[in-house]
Amino acid sequence: MGLFDKLKRAFGGGQVEVKPESEEKVATENPAPQAEVESTPAAVEPAPEEKTKAGQAEVNQESVETEPEPEVEVAAPIPVQPAEVEEKVAPKPAKEVAANEETKRYERGLAKSRKGFGAKINALLANFRSVDEDFFEELEETLIEADVGFETAMKISDQLRDEVKFQNAKKKADVSDVIVEKLVDLYEAEGENEDNQLHFATQGPTVFLFVGVNGVGKTTTIGKLAHRYQAAGKKVLMAAADTFRAGAIEQLVEWGKRVDVEVVRKPEKSDPAAVVFEAVRKAKEEDYDLLLVDTAGRLQNKVNLMNELEKIQRVITREIPDAPHEVLLALDATTGQNALTQAKQFGEVTKVSGIVLTKLDGTARGGIVLAIRNELHLPVKLVGLGEQMDDLRDFNPEEFVYGLFKDLIAQR
Numbered sequence: 001m002g003l004f005d006k007l008k009r010a011f012g013g014g015q016v017e018v019k020p021e022s023e024e025k026v027a028t029e030n031p032a033p034q035a036e037v038e039s040t041p042a043a044v045e046p047a048p049e050e051k052t053k054a055g056q057a058e059v060n061q062e063s064v065e066t067e068p069e070p071e072v073e074v075a076a077p078i079p080v081q082p083a084e085v086e087e088k089v090a091p092k093p094a095k096e097v098a099a100n101e102e103t104k105r106y107e108r109g110l111a112k113s114r115k116g117f118g119a120k121i122n123a124l125l126a127n128f129r130s131v132d133e134d135f136f137e138e139l140e141e142t143l144i145e146a147d148v149g150f151e152t153a154m155k156i157s158d159q160l161r162d163e164v165k166f167q168n169a170k171k172k173a174d175v176s177d178v179i180v181e182k183l184v185d186l187y188e189a190e191g192e193n194e195d196n197q198l199h200f201a202t203q204g205p206t207v208f209l210f211v212g213v214n215g216v217g218k219t220t221t222i223g224k225l226a227h228r229y230q231a232a233g234k235k236v237l238m239a240a241a242d243t244f245r246a247g248a249i250e251q252l253v254e255w256g257k258r259v260d261v262e263v264v265r266k267p268e269k270s271d272p273a274a275v276v277f278e279a280v281r282k283a284k285e286e287d288y289d290l291l292l293v294d295t296a297g298r299l300q301n302k303v304n305l306m307n308e309l310e311k312i313q314r315v316i317t318r319e320i321p322d323a324p325h326e327v328l329l330a331l332d333a334t335t336g337q338n339a340l341t342q343a344k345q346f347g348e349v350t351k352v353s354g355i356v357l358t359k360l361d362g363t364a365r366g367g368i369v370l371a372i373r374n375e376l377h378l379p380v381k382l383v384g385l386g387e388q389m390d391d392l393r394d395f396n397p398e399e400f401v402y403g404l405f406k407d408l409i410a411q412r
Helices: 003-011 013-029 031-038 054-066 068-075 080-089 094-109 111-127 133-145 150-167 172-190 218-231 248-259 272-285 302-319 337-349 368-376 397-410
Strands: 206-211 236-240 262-264 290-294 326-332 354-358 380-384 392-394
Touching (some): 133 150, 150 368, 172 397, 206 218, 218 236, 218 354, 218 380, 236 248, 236 272, 272 290, 272 302, 326 337, 326 380, 368 380
Parallel strands (some): 206 290, 236 262, 236 290, 326 354
Antiparallel strands (some): 380 392
Protein backbone atom coordinates (compact mmCIF):
# COMPACT_ATOMS: atom_id res chain seq x y z
CA MET A 1 0.00 0.00 0.00
CA GLY A 2 1.40 3.37 -1.06
CA LEU A 3 1.78 6.37 1.25
CA PHE A 4 -1.13 8.21 -0.39
CA ASP A 5 -3.42 5.17 0.10
CA LYS A 6 -2.44 5.08 3.78
CA LEU A 7 -3.15 8.79 4.00
CA LYS A 8 -6.63 8.40 2.50
CA ARG A 9 -7.34 5.42 4.69
CA ALA A 10 -6.23 7.30 7.81
CA PHE A 11 -8.15 10.50 7.16
CA GLY A 12 -10.81 9.50 4.67
CA GLY A 13 -11.77 5.87 5.19
CA GLY A 14 -10.94 5.70 8.87
CA GLN A 15 -14.25 7.32 9.81
CA VAL A 16 -16.35 4.64 8.13
CA GLU A 17 -15.19 2.02 10.61
CA VAL A 18 -16.74 3.96 13.49
CA LYS A 19 -20.29 2.98 12.46
CA PRO A 20 -20.05 -0.75 13.14
CA GLU A 21 -18.58 0.05 16.58
CA SER A 22 -21.54 2.31 17.45
CA GLU A 23 -23.95 -0.35 16.19
CA GLU A 24 -22.16 -2.87 18.39
CA LYS A 25 -22.58 -0.58 21.37
CA VAL A 26 -26.33 -0.27 20.66
CA ALA A 27 -26.53 -4.05 20.39
CA THR A 28 -24.73 -4.50 23.70
CA GLU A 29 -26.79 -1.81 25.42
CA ASN A 30 -30.12 -3.35 24.31
CA PRO A 31 -29.86 -6.69 26.15
CA ALA A 32 -30.63 -4.97 29.49
CA PRO A 33 -34.16 -3.84 28.45
CA GLN A 34 -34.71 -7.21 26.76
CA ALA A 35 -33.80 -8.93 30.02
CA GLU A 36 -36.50 -6.90 31.77
CA VAL A 37 -39.16 -8.06 29.28
CA GLU A 38 -38.05 -11.66 29.56
CA SER A 39 -38.00 -11.52 33.35
CA THR A 40 -41.73 -10.53 33.48
CA PRO A 41 -43.50 -13.15 31.32
CA ALA A 42 -45.70 -14.27 34.24
CA ALA A 43 -47.09 -10.77 34.66
CA VAL A 44 -47.45 -10.11 30.94
CA GLU A 45 -49.12 -13.45 30.02
CA PRO A 46 -52.58 -12.43 31.31
CA ALA A 47 -52.42 -9.27 29.10
CA PRO A 48 -54.90 -10.61 26.46
CA GLU A 49 -57.66 -10.48 29.09
CA GLU A 50 -56.96 -6.86 29.95
CA LYS A 51 -60.58 -5.77 30.48
CA THR A 52 -61.69 -8.72 32.64
CA LYS A 53 -58.58 -9.02 34.81
CA ALA A 54 -57.53 -5.42 35.07
CA GLY A 55 -57.36 -5.57 38.85
CA GLN A 56 -55.17 -8.68 38.82
CA ALA A 57 -52.90 -7.10 36.19
CA GLU A 58 -52.36 -4.11 38.46
CA VAL A 59 -51.52 -6.38 41.39
CA ASN A 60 -49.18 -8.39 39.21
CA GLN A 61 -47.58 -5.24 37.88
CA GLU A 62 -47.01 -3.99 41.41
CA SER A 63 -45.39 -7.27 42.35
CA VAL A 64 -43.26 -7.11 39.20
CA GLU A 65 -42.22 -3.55 39.95
CA THR A 66 -41.33 -4.30 43.55
CA GLU A 67 -39.54 -7.64 43.10
CA PRO A 68 -37.54 -7.29 39.87
CA GLU A 69 -36.43 -3.73 40.74
CA PRO A 70 -33.40 -4.95 42.69
CA GLU A 71 -32.65 -7.30 39.76
CA VAL A 72 -32.77 -4.34 37.33
CA GLU A 73 -30.42 -2.38 39.59
CA VAL A 74 -28.03 -5.33 39.62
CA ALA A 75 -28.40 -5.80 35.87
CA ALA A 76 -27.80 -2.11 35.04
CA PRO A 77 -24.17 -2.06 36.16
CA ILE A 78 -23.67 -5.49 34.55
CA PRO A 79 -19.90 -6.06 34.30
CA VAL A 80 -20.26 -6.34 30.48
CA GLN A 81 -19.86 -2.62 29.78
CA PRO A 82 -17.03 -1.92 32.27
CA ALA A 83 -15.23 -5.03 30.99
CA GLU A 84 -15.47 -3.71 27.42
CA VAL A 85 -14.11 -0.30 28.45
CA GLU A 86 -11.22 -1.92 30.32
CA GLU A 87 -10.45 -4.12 27.34
CA LYS A 88 -10.14 -1.11 25.04
CA VAL A 89 -8.13 1.11 27.38
CA ALA A 90 -5.90 -1.29 29.31
CA PRO A 91 -4.10 -3.17 26.54
CA LYS A 92 -2.86 -0.01 24.72
CA PRO A 93 0.82 -0.81 24.17
CA ALA A 94 3.49 1.77 24.98
CA LYS A 95 4.55 1.86 21.32
CA GLU A 96 1.04 2.80 20.22
CA VAL A 97 0.84 5.57 22.82
CA ALA A 98 4.24 6.90 21.71
CA ALA A 99 3.17 6.76 18.05
CA ASN A 100 -0.03 8.69 18.81
CA GLU A 101 1.96 11.31 20.71
CA GLU A 102 4.39 11.65 17.80
CA THR A 103 1.48 12.10 15.37
CA LYS A 104 0.10 14.88 17.57
CA ARG A 105 3.52 16.57 17.69
CA TYR A 106 3.72 16.61 13.89
CA GLU A 107 0.14 17.85 13.59
CA ARG A 108 0.86 20.72 16.00
CA GLY A 109 4.27 21.47 14.50
CA LEU A 110 2.95 21.56 10.93
CA ALA A 111 -0.26 23.49 11.72
CA LYS A 112 0.96 26.70 10.01
CA SER A 113 2.37 24.84 7.01
CA ARG A 114 -0.78 22.75 6.66
CA LYS A 115 -2.99 25.82 6.82
CA GLY A 116 -0.83 27.77 4.37
CA PHE A 117 -0.44 24.90 1.93
CA GLY A 118 -4.11 23.95 2.12
CA ALA A 119 -5.19 27.58 1.69
CA LYS A 120 -3.11 27.92 -1.48
CA ILE A 121 -4.52 24.73 -3.01
CA ASN A 122 -8.08 25.59 -1.97
CA ALA A 123 -7.77 29.12 -3.35
CA LEU A 124 -6.59 27.70 -6.66
CA LEU A 125 -9.47 25.20 -6.80
CA ALA A 126 -12.04 27.81 -5.78
CA ASN A 127 -11.18 29.97 -8.79
CA PHE A 128 -10.82 27.37 -11.50
CA ARG A 129 -13.60 26.84 -14.03
CA SER A 130 -12.01 24.09 -16.09
CA VAL A 131 -8.81 22.06 -16.03
CA ASP A 132 -7.12 23.82 -18.94
CA GLU A 133 -3.66 25.23 -19.65
CA ASP A 134 -4.34 28.32 -17.51
CA PHE A 135 -5.15 26.05 -14.59
CA PHE A 136 -1.83 24.19 -14.90
CA GLU A 137 0.12 27.45 -15.09
CA GLU A 138 -1.60 28.67 -11.93
CA LEU A 139 -0.91 25.33 -10.28
CA GLU A 140 2.82 25.64 -11.03
CA GLU A 141 2.90 29.13 -9.48
CA THR A 142 0.93 27.93 -6.44
CA LEU A 143 3.30 25.02 -5.80
CA ILE A 144 6.38 27.25 -6.19
CA GLU A 145 4.86 29.72 -3.71
CA ALA A 146 4.33 26.79 -1.32
CA ASP A 147 8.10 26.17 -1.52
CA VAL A 148 7.92 22.68 -2.98
CA GLY A 149 10.63 23.83 -5.43
CA PHE A 150 10.66 24.74 -9.12
CA GLU A 151 11.63 21.29 -10.39
CA THR A 152 9.01 19.59 -8.22
CA ALA A 153 6.32 22.04 -9.38
CA MET A 154 7.14 21.30 -13.04
CA LYS A 155 7.12 17.53 -12.47
CA ILE A 156 3.77 17.64 -10.69
CA SER A 157 2.22 19.83 -13.36
CA ASP A 158 3.40 17.55 -16.20
CA GLN A 159 2.22 14.38 -14.45
CA LEU A 160 -1.07 15.98 -13.54
CA ARG A 161 -1.95 16.81 -17.16
CA ASP A 162 -2.02 13.12 -18.04
CA GLU A 163 -3.51 11.94 -14.75
CA VAL A 164 -6.45 14.37 -14.75
CA LYS A 165 -7.37 13.24 -18.24
CA PHE A 166 -6.89 9.57 -17.35
CA GLN A 167 -9.04 9.79 -14.21
CA ASN A 168 -11.47 12.19 -15.90
CA ALA A 169 -11.23 14.40 -12.80
CA LYS A 170 -13.68 17.28 -13.02
CA LYS A 171 -14.82 17.94 -9.47
CA LYS A 172 -12.68 20.14 -7.24
CA ALA A 173 -12.25 17.37 -4.66
CA ASP A 174 -11.10 14.93 -7.37
CA VAL A 175 -8.57 17.37 -8.80
CA SER A 176 -7.29 18.17 -5.29
CA ASP A 177 -6.93 14.44 -4.62
CA VAL A 178 -4.86 13.98 -7.76
CA ILE A 179 -2.61 16.93 -6.83
CA VAL A 180 -1.96 15.56 -3.34
CA GLU A 181 -1.54 12.03 -4.66
CA LYS A 182 1.11 13.13 -7.15
CA LEU A 183 2.98 15.17 -4.53
CA VAL A 184 2.98 12.25 -2.10
CA ASP A 185 3.92 9.67 -4.76
CA LEU A 186 6.81 11.81 -6.01
CA TYR A 187 7.98 12.45 -2.45
CA GLU A 188 7.80 8.73 -1.66
CA ALA A 189 9.61 7.70 -4.86
CA GLU A 190 12.48 10.17 -4.33
CA GLY A 191 12.98 8.91 -0.78
CA GLU A 192 12.85 5.19 -1.59
CA ASN A 193 16.45 4.46 -0.52
CA GLU A 194 16.79 7.44 1.79
CA ASP A 195 18.52 6.95 5.14
CA ASN A 196 16.88 9.16 7.78
CA GLN A 197 18.65 7.52 10.73
CA LEU A 198 21.41 9.11 12.79
CA HIS A 199 24.54 6.93 12.79
CA PHE A 200 26.66 6.18 15.84
CA ALA A 201 30.10 4.67 16.40
CA THR A 202 30.20 0.94 17.09
CA GLN A 203 32.82 1.65 19.76
CA GLY A 204 34.40 4.76 21.21
CA PRO A 205 32.93 8.26 20.98
CA THR A 206 30.46 9.28 18.25
CA VAL A 207 31.14 12.67 16.63
CA PHE A 208 28.40 14.85 15.09
CA LEU A 209 29.69 17.88 13.17
CA PHE A 210 27.16 20.70 12.71
CA VAL A 211 27.41 23.21 9.85
CA GLY A 212 25.15 26.01 8.63
CA VAL A 213 24.93 29.79 8.38
CA ASN A 214 24.54 31.97 11.45
CA GLY A 215 21.05 32.40 12.87
CA VAL A 216 19.47 29.16 11.65
CA GLY A 217 19.24 27.60 15.11
CA LYS A 218 22.38 25.47 14.88
CA THR A 219 23.58 26.09 18.46
CA THR A 220 20.07 25.62 19.86
CA THR A 221 19.83 22.31 18.00
CA ILE A 222 23.13 21.15 19.53
CA GLY A 223 21.90 22.10 23.01
CA LYS A 224 18.59 20.24 22.58
CA LEU A 225 20.33 17.17 21.18
CA ALA A 226 22.79 17.22 24.10
CA HIS A 227 19.81 17.28 26.47
CA ARG A 228 18.16 14.33 24.68
CA TYR A 229 21.16 12.03 24.94
CA GLN A 230 22.14 13.23 28.40
CA ALA A 231 18.61 12.33 29.57
CA ALA A 232 19.02 8.92 27.89
CA GLY A 233 22.05 8.21 30.10
CA LYS A 234 24.78 9.03 27.57
CA LYS A 235 27.95 10.93 28.48
CA VAL A 236 27.86 13.99 26.21
CA LEU A 237 30.47 16.65 25.39
CA MET A 238 30.12 19.81 23.28
CA ALA A 239 32.82 21.74 21.41
CA ALA A 240 32.53 25.50 20.74
CA ALA A 241 34.43 25.62 17.45
CA ASP A 242 32.59 28.72 16.16
CA THR A 243 35.28 31.06 17.44
CA PHE A 244 34.66 33.85 14.91
CA ARG A 245 31.10 34.96 15.67
CA ALA A 246 30.78 37.27 18.65
CA GLY A 247 28.86 35.57 21.42
CA ALA A 248 28.82 32.12 19.80
CA ILE A 249 31.05 30.55 22.46
CA GLU A 250 29.04 32.10 25.31
CA GLN A 251 25.80 30.89 23.75
CA LEU A 252 26.98 27.27 23.67
CA VAL A 253 28.42 27.55 27.20
CA GLU A 254 25.04 28.82 28.40
CA TRP A 255 23.37 25.80 26.79
CA GLY A 256 25.93 23.58 28.52
CA LYS A 257 24.92 24.99 31.91
CA ARG A 258 21.26 24.61 31.05
CA VAL A 259 21.48 20.93 30.12
CA ASP A 260 24.38 20.08 32.45
CA VAL A 261 26.83 19.18 29.67
CA GLU A 262 30.50 20.20 29.60
CA VAL A 263 31.75 22.48 26.80
CA VAL A 264 35.30 22.55 25.42
CA ARG A 265 36.20 26.13 24.48
CA LYS A 266 39.04 28.52 23.85
CA PRO A 267 39.15 32.34 23.69
CA GLU A 268 37.42 34.15 20.82
CA LYS A 269 39.37 34.18 17.51
CA SER A 270 41.22 30.97 18.49
CA ASP A 271 41.91 28.30 15.87
CA PRO A 272 38.66 26.26 15.56
CA ALA A 273 40.63 23.11 14.64
CA ALA A 274 42.58 23.42 17.91
CA VAL A 275 39.29 23.49 19.87
CA VAL A 276 38.09 20.38 18.03
CA PHE A 277 41.42 18.58 18.57
CA GLU A 278 41.19 19.18 22.32
CA ALA A 279 37.54 18.09 22.40
CA VAL A 280 38.21 14.85 20.48
CA ARG A 281 41.14 13.98 22.73
CA LYS A 282 39.02 14.61 25.83
CA ALA A 283 36.14 12.53 24.42
CA LYS A 284 38.50 9.59 23.83
CA GLU A 285 40.45 9.78 27.07
CA GLU A 286 37.42 10.29 29.33
CA ASP A 287 35.13 7.77 27.61
CA TYR A 288 32.46 10.14 26.32
CA ASP A 289 29.68 8.59 24.24
CA LEU A 290 28.91 11.61 22.07
CA LEU A 291 30.75 14.75 20.95
CA LEU A 292 28.70 17.55 19.33
CA VAL A 293 30.79 20.10 17.42
CA ASP A 294 29.54 23.62 16.63
CA THR A 295 31.27 25.37 13.69
CA ALA A 296 31.36 28.80 12.10
CA GLY A 297 28.56 29.61 9.69
CA ARG A 298 30.33 32.23 7.67
CA LEU A 299 33.92 33.38 7.24
CA GLN A 300 35.27 36.05 4.90
CA ASN A 301 34.47 33.98 1.83
CA LYS A 302 33.55 30.49 0.72
CA VAL A 303 37.21 29.46 0.26
CA ASN A 304 38.03 30.31 3.89
CA LEU A 305 34.93 28.45 5.09
CA MET A 306 35.83 25.41 2.98
CA ASN A 307 39.42 25.37 4.26
CA GLU A 308 38.30 25.71 7.88
CA LEU A 309 35.75 22.88 7.66
CA GLU A 310 38.19 20.61 5.82
CA LYS A 311 40.82 21.26 8.50
CA ILE A 312 38.33 20.43 11.28
CA GLN A 313 37.29 17.20 9.56
CA ARG A 314 40.94 16.18 9.05
CA VAL A 315 41.62 16.64 12.78
CA ILE A 316 38.56 14.54 13.70
CA THR A 317 39.38 11.74 11.23
CA ARG A 318 43.02 11.61 12.29
CA GLU A 319 41.96 10.92 15.89
CA ILE A 320 38.89 8.76 15.11
CA PRO A 321 39.22 7.22 11.62
CA ASP A 322 35.49 6.64 10.96
CA ALA A 323 34.45 10.07 12.28
CA PRO A 324 32.64 12.41 11.90
CA HIS A 325 29.76 9.95 11.94
CA GLU A 326 27.31 12.65 10.87
CA VAL A 327 27.80 16.02 9.17
CA LEU A 328 24.49 17.75 9.83
CA LEU A 329 23.48 20.90 7.97
CA ALA A 330 21.09 23.14 9.92
CA LEU A 331 18.54 24.97 7.76
CA ASP A 332 15.88 27.45 8.85
CA ALA A 333 12.51 26.30 7.41
CA THR A 334 11.16 29.86 7.54
CA THR A 335 13.63 30.97 4.84
CA GLY A 336 11.97 28.80 2.18
CA GLN A 337 13.92 28.69 -1.08
CA ASN A 338 16.95 30.37 0.56
CA ALA A 339 17.37 27.14 2.53
CA LEU A 340 17.82 25.27 -0.76
CA THR A 341 20.51 27.73 -1.86
CA GLN A 342 22.34 27.32 1.47
CA ALA A 343 22.16 23.54 1.18
CA LYS A 344 23.67 23.62 -2.31
CA GLN A 345 26.50 25.91 -1.15
CA PHE A 346 27.37 23.82 1.90
CA GLY A 347 27.13 20.68 -0.24
CA GLU A 348 30.01 22.09 -2.27
CA VAL A 349 32.00 22.88 0.87
CA THR A 350 31.59 19.66 2.87
CA LYS A 351 30.08 16.21 2.60
CA VAL A 352 26.70 16.73 4.29
CA SER A 353 25.11 13.48 5.51
CA GLY A 354 21.77 14.93 6.59
CA ILE A 355 19.61 18.00 7.21
CA VAL A 356 18.36 19.46 10.48
CA LEU A 357 15.30 21.53 9.57
CA THR A 358 14.70 24.07 12.33
CA LYS A 359 11.67 26.25 13.12
CA LEU A 360 9.30 24.10 11.07
CA ASP A 361 6.52 24.98 13.50
CA GLY A 362 6.92 28.72 12.80
CA THR A 363 6.38 28.73 9.06
CA ALA A 364 3.77 28.13 6.38
CA ARG A 365 6.58 26.83 4.14
CA GLY A 366 6.61 23.16 5.09
CA GLY A 367 6.75 22.32 1.39
CA ILE A 368 10.49 22.94 1.62
CA VAL A 369 10.88 19.36 2.89
CA LEU A 370 9.55 18.12 -0.47
CA ALA A 371 12.02 20.35 -2.31
CA ILE A 372 14.98 19.20 -0.20
CA ARG A 373 14.21 15.56 -0.95
CA ASN A 374 13.28 15.98 -4.61
CA GLU A 375 15.97 18.47 -5.64
CA LEU A 376 18.88 17.97 -3.26
CA HIS A 377 18.42 14.26 -2.50
CA LEU A 378 19.58 14.88 1.06
CA PRO A 379 17.78 13.14 3.93
CA VAL A 380 16.13 15.29 6.59
CA LYS A 381 17.20 13.65 9.86
CA LEU A 382 15.96 16.05 12.54
CA VAL A 383 13.14 18.61 12.64
CA GLY A 384 12.30 21.39 15.06
CA LEU A 385 8.57 21.18 15.84
CA GLY A 386 8.46 23.67 18.71
CA GLU A 387 10.46 25.60 21.29
CA GLN A 388 10.43 23.01 24.08
CA MET A 389 13.48 20.85 24.81
CA ASP A 390 11.87 17.68 23.46
CA ASP A 391 10.42 19.35 20.35
CA LEU A 392 13.56 18.48 18.36
CA ARG A 393 12.42 15.20 16.80
CA ASP A 394 13.83 12.50 14.56
CA PHE A 395 12.31 13.08 11.12
CA ASN A 396 9.45 10.71 10.30
CA PRO A 397 8.51 10.92 6.58
CA GLU A 398 5.02 9.41 7.03
CA GLU A 399 4.15 11.62 9.98
CA PHE A 400 5.34 14.62 7.97
CA VAL A 401 3.07 13.73 5.03
CA TYR A 402 0.09 13.16 7.35
CA GLY A 403 0.76 16.43 9.15
CA LEU A 404 1.06 18.45 5.93
CA PHE A 405 -1.81 17.03 3.89
CA LYS A 406 -4.22 15.92 6.61
CA ASP A 407 -6.80 18.70 6.14
CA LEU A 408 -6.91 18.37 2.36
CA ILE A 409 -7.68 14.66 2.65
CA ALA A 410 -10.06 14.99 5.60
CA GLN A 411 -12.29 17.39 3.65
CA ARG A 412 -13.27 14.67 1.18
